[in-house]
Amino acid sequence: MPDAEWTKGLWPMFYKFPHMLVGIGVVVSVFGGIGGYPGKLPVPDSEKLHFVLGGFVLVGVGVALYVWESWRGRDAQGYSIPNVAHYKAEIHFPLQNALVAALTDASGTVPKAPPGYVWRVLRGYPGLGGVIPQGNLDVDDATGRWRVVNFDVGGDPGRNDRRSLEIWLVGEDGRALLACWENDHLVHRKAMEQIKAATGRYGEWLGPIKTFTKDMVRCAKVDLVRL
Numbered sequence: 001m002p003d004a005e006w007t008k009g010l011w012p013m014f015y016k017f018p019h020m021l022v023g024i025g026v027v028v029s030v031f032g033g034i035g036g037y038p039g040k041l042p043v044p045d046s047e048k049l050h051f052v053l054g055g056f057v058l059v060g061v062g063v064a065l066y067v068w069e070s071w072r073g074r075d076a077q078g079y080s081i082p083n084v085a086h087y088k089a090e091i092h093f094p095l096q097n098a099l100v101a102a103l104t105d106a107s108g109t110v111p112k113a114p115p116g117y118v119w120r121v122l123r124g125y126p127g128l129g130g131v132i133p134q135g136n137l138d139v140d141d142a143t144g145r146w147r148v149v150n151f152d153v154g155g156d157p158g159r160n161d162r163r164s165l166e167i168w169l170v171g172e173d174g175r176a177l178l179a180c181w182e183n184d185h186l187v188h189r190k191a192m193e194q195i196k197a198a199t200g201r202y203g204e205w206l207g208p209i210k211t212f213t214k215d216m217v218r219c220a221k222v223d224l225v226r227l
Contacts, residue, residue, distance in 0.1 A: 021062030029055025082114045082169050082217055089119070089167040089220035096222045102157070106148040106165055108220065110139060117169045117215070120178065121148050123208075124164030126223060130208025131166060132185075133178045155226040164223045171215030181209055 032051020036043035043051060091108040094100055110119050123134035135151040146167075155161035170178065188205075195203045 018062045018066035021058050021065065023062075025055040025058030025060075025062060027055070028052075028058060031055075081171075081215055082117060084217055084219055087111055087114070087169055087217075087219055091165065091167065091220050091222045094165070094222060094224060098222070098224055099227050100153055100224050101227055102153055102155075103150040104153060104224075106135075106151050108146055108167070109144045110146055110167065110219070111144060112141070113169060117171050118175065119146065120168050120170045120174075121151065122166045122168055122178075123152065123154060124166045124221065125208045126162050126164055128208055128210070130210040131168075132208050133182055137167075153224055153226060157226045159226070161226045162223055163226070164221050166218055167220040169217045169219055171213070173213035174216035177209070177211075177213055177216075 029052045031037075032043050032048045032055065035045075035048065087110075089108065089110045091106065093107050094104060106121070113119055119137055119139055120133065121135050121137040122131040124131045134154075135148045137146055137148050139146045148165075151165060153163050153165075155163050168174075192202050192205065195201075
């Protein structure tokens, strides 16, 4: 179930919560140390130490939360795992639920990929919940505009056969997984052609990838229907 728009707006505030704690802690400590605001919000001498210590506690909690979030959000190579809220990709063409031919061009915009990650275009299977690598994505680093030429939609025409075009951020482990699939598929395709030559029909094709490494993050998707 997709997140509501208002929850997306709250995310940056919670994401920066450790920073807020550190800032509040520093203000509380300084406020108590100087005796408050003379004439309006004075802090008695007997309470100064409480304010200072309380501020230090807030700073310590904020730093601990920041360290914990940073440690939790790293992949096996030590790169921070990207959050989809901070890397919004856009697909300008084709549009959602577009009727397309077997091969179609696509375009849109993406922000700069984080360290250790690259942008990839994948073909998705909405009914099966998997994706496979398909097509080459070219990104203009200066403008963030991307383009894919002859994206292979797959599927059977005239049967309401649904696929999706998806833009993913892929880390080192994810690239290894996709490369493995592509290499295996080259061998499998040759075997399938031999089966068709001998029997007149293809055998069962490989299913989509359903197992992902944690450093593969989907950032945009449009569903497509074969003409």
